[in-house]
Amino acid sequence: MSESSSAEIVIAPVGLEHLRQVLDLGYRVFDTSVKPYTSWSLTAVAEHLDSGDSACWVALDGETVVGFVLGSQTFELRDDWGYLEWIAVDPAYQGRGIAGRLVNACCEALFAGGASRVVTDVESSNNASATLMSRNGFAPAVTVTLFVRSSQPDAEPTRNIPGASKRHLIRSGRLVGDHRPAG
Numbered sequence: 184m185s186e187s188s189s190a191e192i193v194i195a196p197v198g199l200e201h202l203r204q205v206l207d208l209g210y211r212v213f214d215t216s217v218k219p220y221t222s223w224s225l226t227a228v229a230e231h232l233d234s235g236d237s238a239c240w241v242a243l244d245g246e247t248v249v250g251f252v253l254g255s256q257t258f259e260l261r262d263d264w265g266y267l268e269w270i271a272v273d274p275a276y277q278g279r280g281i282a283g284r285l286v287n288a289c290c291e292a293l294f295a296g297g298a299s300r301v302v303t304d305v306e307s308s309n310n311a312s313a314t315l316m317s318r319n320g321f322a323p324a325v326t327v328t329l330f331v332r333s334s335q336p337d338a339e340p341t342r343n344i345p346g347a348s349k350r351h352l353i354r355s356g357r358l359v360g361d362h363r364p365a366g
């Protein structure tokens with residue numbers, strides 16, 4: 184556990200130099216075998232960096248990324264809604280208000296960019312995330328339950344997907360990028 188106080192943690196715009204650390208921290212804290220984390224990938228991070236969205240921030244302890252938030256100015260086809268898509272804090276730094284600061288930095292940027300509201304999705308068993316969001320001005324709106332039907336109980340996925348469609352599948356969360364196996 185770091186001895187740094189929360190006040191020493193700096194919230195800064197995410198940059199290319201943070202990409203590797205953001206990606207790795209996400210892989211440590213997200214369970215990429217379950218929704219809504221299945222689309223976590225190099226592509227997911229790089230698209231945010233590529234778009235130049237100002238709603239992406241890192242929490243830094245010196246040079247070390249100890250938290251991040253990735254937001255975008257659009258949510259699906261709604262370009263008047265901002266989307267707080269990914270947020271994570273290193274377990275050694277949790278419970279110190281860092282995520283709250285990241286949420287506020289992200290939302291302020293999205294509202295400043297013209298969003299009329301900001302949406303985020305919280306998995307039903309994620310109490311930390313639900314508490315974080317409700318303490319920071321979010322209220323539950325719509326619940327979506329993912330219903331799953333298997334082909335066979337123990338079937339291993341055997342599809343060999345052509346490269347051309349991979350990018351689309353990674354974006355839609357059906358395939359994991361960064362050479363990682365799908366969950």
Ligand SMILES: CC(C)(COP(=O)(O)OP(=O)(O)OC[C@H]1O[C@@H](n2cnc3c(N)ncnc32)[C@H](O)[C@@H]1OP(=O)(O)O)[C@@H](O)C(=O)NCCC(=O)NCCS
Pocket residue numbers: 212213268269270271272273276277278279280281282283284305309310311312314315318
């Ligand atoms: C969710 C997460 C980002 C919260 O980070 P954090 O820096 O510990 O959050 P904060 O310290 O800012 O706490 C915000 C609020 O949530 C509460 N909280 C934090 N962890 C909690 C937990 N495990 N259970 C219940 N409440 C919790 C805090 O008490 C605080 O509420 P308060 O203001 O009433 O005290 C962190 O737990 C995390 O990285 N989880 C794994 C990744 C994840 O699930 N991300 C969200 C989906 S993309």
